[in-house]
Amino acid sequence: MSGLTLGPLQVATPVVLAPMAGITNAAYRRLCAEQGAGLYVCEMITSRGVVERDQHTLDMLVFDERETTRSVQLYGTDPVYVGKATEILCAEYGVAHVDLNFGCPVPKVTRKGGGGALPWKRQLLGEILEHAVAAAAPYDVPVTMKTRIGIDEEHQTYLDAGRIAQESGVAAIALHGRTVAQAYSGSADWSAIARLVEHVDIPVLGNGDIWEAADALRMVAETGCAGVVVGRGCLGRPWLFRDLAAAFDGTEVATLPRLGEVAAMMRRHTELLAHHLGEERGCTEFRKHVSWYLKGFAAGGELRRSLAMVSSLAELDALLERLDPDEPFPVSELGAPRGRQGSPRDRVALPEGWLDDTDGTGCGLTEDAVETTGG
Template identity: 80%
Template sequence: MPTPTTTLPGPLRLGGLTVETPVVLAPMAGITNAAYRRLCAEHGAGLYVCEMITSRGLVEGDRHTLDMLVFDDAEQVRSVQLYGTDPTYVARATEILCADHGVAHVDLNFGCPVPKVTRKGGGGALPWKRGLLADILEGAVTAAARYGVPVTMKTRLGLDRDHLTYLDAGRIAQETGVAAIALHGRTVAQAYSGQADWDAIGELVASVDIPVLGNGDIWEAADAVRMVEQTGAAGVVVGRGCLGRPWLFRDLAAVFAGQEGATLPRLGEVSAMMRRHAELLSRHMGEERGCREFRKHVSWYLKGFAVGGDRRRALGLIDTLAELDALLADLDADEPYPVSELGAPRGRQGSPRGRVVLPEGWLDDTDGRSTVLVETADEATGG
């Protein structure tokens, strides 16, 4: 374990890319689209990563994949997370992102715990195959280097406590030229349950020379400070903690600048953020689809507020911005923020899985270079 830091980390440097506030928005399927990325950026500073796309989908020009690869006009740094299990597809997809879409940062997903992904050897299952992992990383780094674009990776502790991979993954990342590695302090078997192991993040920091970003259980800005002080991480990755709370990035920017960061917006301020979110979604998707996409966010924004069930249900059924305006207008704008929600988990949690679903014979060796994996064009998830 490294000695805890006495000062907070400065800007995050990924190759030639500098992120002034060392905070990364974790890609989340159906959440971190162009609208939400802009909303978060309007509140703070950091690196905001697009929803994960599949390498094969991009290479083959899949319509759904291309529809996800959308950027806001105000998005100055285009960042995309890529999923793949085939080194050739991942390398080609990386090149397409850099050459055709102006992407300035590519992140590779090796952390997804979803069974439909792990049963094909993807996501959090893939780092068990050290040789395959090295081939994928080397191909992506080589492709991106032609355009001066840094490649990072995200992973988990391992399949379960008996099959840990994070230290080997860090070594391989460093050897293949990866600019930084983000570690979610849970195993694939844990999924999103239990508590993240920050000690393991510290162990990874001590074992590599490249920047390590810590991920897991950052619900408030103070949690980010505790994580980097405890682990020596170069920055943090924030996922579920910002659901319905885009102002968290304001707080994070403040604490990394050495200031107080504890925004407690009244319900009227939250309503204004809800309206802005729906407006941005409508601008990118059209009003009807944008409002429908917004529905899933209502419960996160209103978590803990004394808003009745009928009003919540009505907000979860809106089709137009006018409907949203009418419903928001009736809320008590002066209601204070529910402080009981501070530090509480948000989003999915669930229970640990009894076993990780893997391809037959997956654990038999740790090389995997000769393993043939089926990569489909339509997988979309997060890690």
Template identity: 80%
Template sequence: MPALPTSLTLGSLTVETPVVLAPMAGITNAAYRRLCAEQGAGLYVCEMITSRGLVERDETTLNMLVFDDLEKVRSVQLYGTDPVYVGKAAEILCAEYGVAHIDLNFGCPVPKVTRKGGGGALPWKRGLLAEILTAAVGAATPYDVPVTMKTRKGIDEDHVTYLDAGRIAEDSGCAAIALHGRTVAQSYSGEADWSAIANLVDHVSIPVLGNGDIWEAGDAVRMVSETGAAGVVVGRGCLGRPWLFRDLAAAFAPSGPSAPVLPSLGEVRDVMRRHAELLSEHMGEERGCKEFRKHVSWYLKGFRAGGTLRHSLALVDSLASLERLLDELDPSEPFPVSELGHPRGRQGSPRTKVALPEGWLDDVDGAGAHVQEDSNETTGG
């Protein structure tokens, strides 16, 4: 097996561990990024924001663009379909927010986004993709901020885009490209095609990051070994499991990989408490506790905690009530090994037809095109 990478270089930025936290709407806020960073090294990307929303100073967008005081390396993912907006947004991020890394989302499979030609549908228009990437890189270069992009294999198996997207990313000056090994039509269903990641590695000279079906640290090691990827992007695998980044740091350590240590329910309880505290620090206690509720089922998945307790935790409205409920958990209960290696979060079913603008597939250029973009669109890839 070839030697594993122990760090990741993105232009002027060096990441201590070749691991990136994928932006997830409503999940990867400043509190969660801080929580993951406390577990292990990596690059932790802010929730995705829209270029237009940032340029127009949309309140919802600006409220998402928040960083923890200890977040020294600020990373943001932009969603954009208009080169002018993307360029202006990239400049704002560099000049006003001091970001160290900008990622562009061309992987979202959500119908309301692809129906307008955005997300995973946009790379079909090679000319438009090049214009957007060139605008972003041009705006970020004076600040020495690397720009990367994330995409999928294509719209479906008959309309594959990732190899052209990789070439365009490289030609546009991107520092790296991340590939989710599924098509838009697959959404989050089925299995990710890691062979596509390997093909992209052979096709471009910039670093390729692999994404899809990384549920355990061993999956990340296997992906890098099989594909030659420079690192991995982790999304759903860390839901309710921020300690996955501890395991990943150990897996890619210069001293060689070490076996992960499974947390007891007592240790999981401590992480839950810390998560809620961080959310409360950033959002206020009432809102922070409400935000925490969505994480309860992920944290307790596979544990024996009863339905009544789970229900109460999912309605928690204060840190004091959370503390009382957490005390009811059995701290000695071992981690449920039956949950290891299985998908977490949304999966869904493949789509028979991807929602696209009328005539979208008629040509592959799109140079000079303008795709409709809402000012506060929220997506994921």
């Protein structure tokens, strides 16, 4: 299969790393990019934070010196702010790709009409997309969007969203095959991805339940999507991008690293975090990844706890030496879900009267800092 074309942007392998809060920082993006080609997207940031030069937001807009294609996911509910933020990203940060988030299922986001709730307001969605596309056009930067099937099964939005995206000049649309109500529970509905492919002429990227490279190939075969978006499947397994690159190049690969190779990857990850954040903070940031890297391995609880409290590279090295380098990869973990799953929600948090009409502009929406895991 050939690469992915997003307007003027060519991606050698049709694979996109989903933005994940607190995960897809510059260090992790470089770590994954060292494994295989693809498009590696920065953590999601708010448009208001960019426009108002919020320091926390700007701190997230950090790129590795070897990051050749700068890609950012933007969240916003105000068309003017989204447009201004897009222009700033293109003009001042050299961003080559802007993705807009309309898929976040977090209640504090949907309660304000953002994320996966926003496509219900078709006029507002169109205005946001048009502002972003117009702002990016002078810089020849493609704008894409990510969304979900809908708020719940009774309030589906993805086909309308695809039509509006195409009419607005969006370069591609990514669809997570779950509703907001499902969050990350249950199974992704790949048939919705196939229906969207039939519905629009722009490229569709499929997202949801890609745990192995074989899953990505199967999704493409079953849905006709132009590429895949990988989130939770790569947690503690950055080498998945090596497998994906090989798979799309026609080689079937399933990397099964022994624990010694995993330990080396853990060391490299922490080293990159220390490079970008300083040693102490880098080690602190690494702690959340320990359980993902060691998932299924026999490493004892005491050692895991120590690794999850590591505060220096020297301490990390000493602890990693205690792992059995020859322990084989736990094949029982292949194809198994990773990261958060949770339970479906009986009711999605929405603004008062949100479902009363589908063509409102969502006037009065407020935009706060938000987090989303992607995938």
